[in-house]
Amino acid sequence: MIINPNKLSSDSKQIANHNEQFDHLASRLSKQNIEVPSLVDKLAAFQVAIPSWALGAGGTRFGRYSYFGEPASLEQKLEDIGVLHSLTRSAGAVSLHIPWDIPTDYKAVKELAFELDLRFDAVNSNTFQDSVGAKHSYKFGSLSNTSIGARQQAIAHNKEVIKIGEKLGSKSMTVWLADGSSFPGQHNFQTALSNTQDSLKEIYKSLADDWKLFIEYKPYEPYFYSTVIQDWGTSFMLANQCGEKAYTLVDLGHHLPNTNIEQIVSTLMFKGKLGGFHFNDSKYGDDDITVGSIKPYALFLIFNELVYGMANNPQNPELSWMIDASHNLKDPLEDLIQSLEAIQITYAKALLVDQDLLKQAQKEHDVSLCQEILQEAYLTDVRPLVRQARLKLNAPLAPLQTYRNLGVREQLIKERGKNTVATGL
Numbered sequence: 515m516i517i518n519p520n521k522l523s524s525d526s527k528q529i530a531n532h533n534e535q536f537d538h539l540a541s542r543l544s545k546q547n548i549e550v551p552s553l554v555d556k557l558a559a560f561q562v563a564i565p566s567w568a569l570g571a572g573g574t575r576f577g578r579y580s581y582f583g584e585p586a587s588l589e590q591k592l593e594d595i596g597v598l599h600s601l602t603r604s605a606g607a608v609s610l611h612i613p614w615d616i617p618t619d620y621k622a623v624k625e626l627a628f629e630l631d632l633r634f635d636a637v638n639s640n641t642f643q644d645s646v647g648a649k650h651s652y653k654f655g656s657l658s659n660t661s662i663g664a665r666q667q668a669i670a671h672n673k674e675v676i677k678i679g680e681k682l683g684s685k686s687m688t689v690w691l692a693d694g695s696s697f698p699g700q701h702n703f704q705t706a707l708s709n710t711q712d713s714l715k716e717i718y719k720s721l722a723d724d725w726k727l728f729i730e731y732k733p734y735e736p737y738f739y740s741t742v743i744q745d746w747g748t749s750f751m752l753a754n755q756c757g758e759k760a761y762t763l764v765d766l767g768h769h770l771p772n773t774n775i776e777q778i779v780s781t782l783m784f785k786g787k788l789g790g791f792h793f794n795d796s797k798y799g800d801d802d803i804t805v806g807s808i809k810p811y812a813l814f815l816i817f818n819e820l821v822y823g824m825a826n827n828p829q830n831p832e833l834s835w836m837i838d839a840s841h842n843l844k845d846p847l848e849d850l851i852q853s854l855e856a857i858q859i860t861y862a863k864a865l866l867v868d869q870d871l872l873k874q875a876q877k878e879h880d881v882s883l884c885q886e887i888l889q890e891a892y893l894t895d896v897r898p899l900v901r902q903a904r905l906k907l908n909a910p911l912a913p914l915q916t917y918r919n920l921g922v923r924e925q926l927i928k929e930r931g932k933n934t935v936a937t938g939l
Contacts (some may be wrong), residue, residue, distance in 0.1 A: 515593055515598045515925055516630070522613075524911045530868035536898040543866070550899070553865050557903035562793070562857055563635035563836040564595045564850060566615045570936025572802070572840030580847045584925030586934040588615045589626055596630030598847060601917055602854045603907035607635040609836050610682070613645055613677045614937040620681050622765055627682075636687070636728060636790065636834055637679035641668045642692035642736070655693040657713035658706040658742045665713055672717045680722065686834060687721075688763055688790065689714070692731040692738030694744075706742050711755055718756040726831065728763035728790045729753050733770050735800060746778045754786055761789025761831070765838055766816075767800040768792075775812070776819045783823030783830045791820070792838035793857055802840040804849050806856030813856070813890050819866035825869070845923055852916045853902070862896035 524532075541548045569591050570584040585591040591608075600603040610628070617623040627634065642655035646796055650661060656668035676687055691710065695701040717723055718727055731749040734741055746762055753760040762782050769775055795801070795808045806813050823830060833895035837857075841849045875883040901911045910916040917923075 515597060515922065515929060517920065517922075517931075519600070519908070522591065522600060522678045522908070522910050522916065522922060524905075528618075528911050529905075531900065532901050532905070536902050538590060539895070539898045546868075551675050552664060553862070554899060554902050554906060556865060557858055557862055557900060558603070558906050560621070560805050560855060560858065560861055561606040561835070562604055562605060563609045563834070564575060564598060564605050565609045565611065565638075565836060565838060565938075566591045566595075567611050567936075568837065568839055568841065568850065569594045569939025570938055571844050571846065572938075576844065579842070580932070580935065581841075581923065582928045582932040582934075583923055584846075584934045586930060586936070586937040587693060588617060588623060588697055589934065590627050590930070591615070592623070592630060592632060594634075594847060595632060597917075597922060598850055598854070601913040603904060603909040604854050604858060605850070606631060607633050607836075609635045609638060609688075610684075611638040611640060611934055611938065612671075612678055613640060616678060617682070620860075624682060634679070634682040634684040635836065636688045636726075637675050637682070637686075638688045638690070639672045639675040644786070645671075651900060652692075655701075655706070655709075655742075656695040657689075657691055658701075658710040659769050660705065660709070665709060669716050673720045676717075676720050676725070685724055686726040686728060686789070688728040688730055689717070690732070691743050692732075692741075694741035695739050696737045697739055701740060703740065703849060707748075710742050714752055714756050718760060721759055723759075723939075726789055726834075727753075727756060727760040728834065729756075730762060730763040730765060730768070730792075732765070732768040732800065746782065750782065750785070750787055753789075761787050761792040763792065763834075764788065764801075765792035765794070766813075767794045767796045767802055767807075767838070771798065776815045779816055780823065783819070783827045786827065786829035786831075787835065788823070790828055790834040790836065792836050792883075794837065794839045799863055802838065804839065804856070805837065805853035806860060810856070810860070811892060813860050814863055815888075817860045818867055818888065818891075821861070821864040821867070822869060823889040847922065848914060848917065851917060855913070858900045859896055860901070862899045863894060866891040866894055866896065 571580045650667045652663040659665050729749045731743045733744050749762040793805045795803050837853050872887045
C-alpha cells in the first residue's frame with residue numbers, strides 16, 4: 515500500500531489552529547533567544563530507522579495476537595515503512611534482520627526503497643536462533659561457543675550479512691549476542707569472552723573503510739545467570755579491541771532497573787564510541803513498549819546528554835537511530851507512529867535546554883537552578899514545533915488521526931487478508 519500524497523494534506527481548520535499555537539510558542543521562545551527556525555530545521559532533519567521485524571504483532575511465550583494485514587514479504591515491509599514515512603516524514607530508513615529479510619531481487623528492493631524515499635540503515639545478524647539446515651546449533655552459544663565449528667559458522671553468517679548490506683547500500687552492521695549461561699559453572703567467563711573477542715575481530719576484518727560495527731549489550735535474557743556482553747563496559751572494551759570502526763550500541767531496554775542510562779550515553783560520546791541508539795520503553799526490563807509511554811522524563815534526560823554530545827563531541831560519529839519495540843496489543847503501525855511522535859517531542863525539549871546557563875549554574879554549584887533549567891525545557895509543550903516540522907515537509911499535522919481516517923489497517927487487511935504473519939520477534 516502506498517498513500518496518495520494528495521490525501522495527506524491537513525484541513526484549513528487544523529492548519530489555522532496550528533498556526534495560532536505555533537506563533538504563540540515561537541514568540542515566547544524567541545524572547546528567550548532561541549532560534550526557532552533552526553530548531554524546526556533540526557526536527558525536520560531528524561530521521562529514525564524502522565526495523566523490519568517490528569511491523570507485525572509481537573508476542574510473549576504465552577501468546578501472540580495478530581492485528582491482521584501483516585506484511586508477508588520484505589517488499590510489503592518496505593511498503594509499511596513507506597506508509598509511516600509518508601505520515602511522519604521522520605521514518606526514512608529501514609533496518610533489516612538477516613536471515614529473516616534476505617532480498618530475492620536486490621535491484622527491485624532498492625528501486626522500491628528509492629520510490630518510498632527510504633534508505634537502508636544498519637543490517638542485523640541473527641545467531642540467537644538456529645537457521646534451517648545449519649550444521650551447528652547455537653543452543654550453547656555462537657561467537658563465544660567452545661565449539662570451533664559453531665563459532666566459524668556464526669562468523670561466516672556475520673560476514674554474509676555485511677555482503678548483503680553492501681549490496682543494499684547500508685554502511686553498518688549491528689551484532690546483538692544472546693550468548694550466555696543459565697547455571698553457575700556452565701561457562702568459563704574468560705574463555706567465553708576471549709572467544710567472543712576473537713570472533714568479533716574476525717568479523718571486523720570484513721568491514722569496508724566506510725562501514726561501522728555496532729556492538730549491542732544486554733544484562734540478561736535469554737540466559738539468566740550470565741550474558742557474555744552484559745553491559746556497556748564490556749561492549750566498549752570489545753569495540754576498542756576491534757578498532758576505530760567499532761562502536762557501542764545502546765538499547766534503552768537493555769539495562770537493569772534504575773540504571774543511569776544518560777551517564778552511559780555521556781561517557782560513550784565523550785570517548786567517541788557511541789555508534790547507535792535503539793528506542794523503546796520499559797517498566798521492569800526489556801519490555802520493548804512504546805517510546806515515552808512509561809518513563810518520559812528519563813528519556814528527556816537521556817536526550818539532553820545526546821544533544822549535548824552531538825554539539826560538543828566531534829570525536830563521536832553521527833549516530834544511528836532506530837526504534838526497537840514489540841507490539842503485543844496495539845496495531846504495530848499505530849504504535850510506531852506514537853513512538854516517532856514521542857522521540858520528536860523529547861528531542862525538541864532537549865533542544866530547548868539552555869546549555870550555557872546550565873553550565874554556569876553547575877560551575878556555581880547552584881543545584882536548584884540546574885533543576886529549574888531542565889524542568890523549564892521538559893515542561894514546555896513543544897508539540898507545535900513538531901507539527902511545524904511536519905508542515906515544512908508536507909506531512910499531516912496529526913499522523914495517527916490521518917492513519918485512522920484513511921483506514922490504512924483496514925486496507926492492508928483487504929489486500930493481505932487475516933492470515934499473513936510477519937517474520938520477526
